[in-house]
Amino acid sequence: MEKYALSSDGLKIHYQETGKGNISLVFLHGWLGNINWWTNQKNYFKEKYKVVQIDLGGHGKSDKSRKNWTSKQYVDDIIAVIDNLNLTEVVLVGHSMSGGYVLETAINLPKIKAIILVDTLKDLDKLITYEQAEQFMFVHYRSDFKFAVENILPKSLFVENTPIALKQRLQKEFLQNEPELAVNVIEPLYKMEIQKIARSINIPVRAINSDTAPTNIENNRKYLKDYDCTTINGTAHYPMLEKPDEFNSILDTLLKELTKVIYQKNVS
Known part of the structure; x- marks a missing residue:
């Protein structure tokens, strides 16, 4: 069922709710994404969990x-x-x-109760600064967004194995946005004190990352008290879209492990 909630600034936030269960999986897309990026996960997990997909503001x-x-x-x-x-009982x-x-x-x-990170924050000792984001990304988005989407972004978002149809789909979705909005919606990420935030997290954090860049587990454990990562080989930045079956199997295993932890803490 598709619904809307009002954020603190009055913005209408669209979401979809399916499935049932005591534990709720709340899925959040990446930059210029939408709830449809998680359709495969909704269909796979809705029989065992309540599944919530959110369109973030913008x-x-x-x-x-x-x-x-x-x-x-x-x-x-x-x-x-x-x-x-x-x-x-929420897993983000x-x-x-x-x-x-x-x-x-x-x-x-x-x-x-737990967090699953998907192809993100692979090394908390090597975060991109706002100045770097402005120099290497935002300036291109503002000057010629279409060129950036079609010629610059593919170098970091896709690999040779990424299906052509998926590349075309994502690029089409990106280009439906105005350049100013494209910059506005991602700028906050590079202004965050993510290392400080990570040190404040006291729940399990698991990651499902692609192999396009290595994940430094030891560096991340300096900040996140309970962190581990599983890598999907042969995918780029969208493993849940590129290899949905493998992604779902990994996520299913992680959720079974995390569910045991959640229930043990509830009992104690």
Whole structure:
């Protein structure tokens, strides 16, 4: 069922709710994404869990009129949906830019029991600064967004094995956005104090990453108290779309392990 929740600034946040279960999986897309990026996961997990897919502000069917783009505002988007559904046992799944936002959401929200990061925050000792993002990304988006989407972004988002149809689909979705909005919706990520936020996380954090760049597990464990990672080979930045069956199998295994931890803590 498709619904809307009001964020703290009055923006309408679109989400979809399916399935049933005591534990709720809340899926957050990456930059310029939408709830449809998680369709394979919805269909796979809806028999065992409540599945919630959210269009963050500025994305998908959510309002795009926001004036104050901050990570805190994205956190409020997520909390608005969680509160609207009265969820109590939540696992947040955040892809790409949403990795930072799900970490921040979990800091003071006890109903968040675990976090799954998807191809994001692979080395917390080597984060891209705002200045670097401006120099190597934003300037290109502002000057010629179409050229950046078709010629620059593919170098970091796709690999040779990425299906052509998927590349075309994602590029088409990207180009439906105005360049200014494309920059506005991702700028907050590079203004976050992610290392500080990570040190505040006291719940399990698991990652499902592609092998396009290595994940430094030891570096991440300096910040995240309970962190581990599983790698999917032969995918680029969208493993849940490129190899959905393998992705779902890995996520299923992680959730079974995390569910045991969640219930043990509830009993104790």
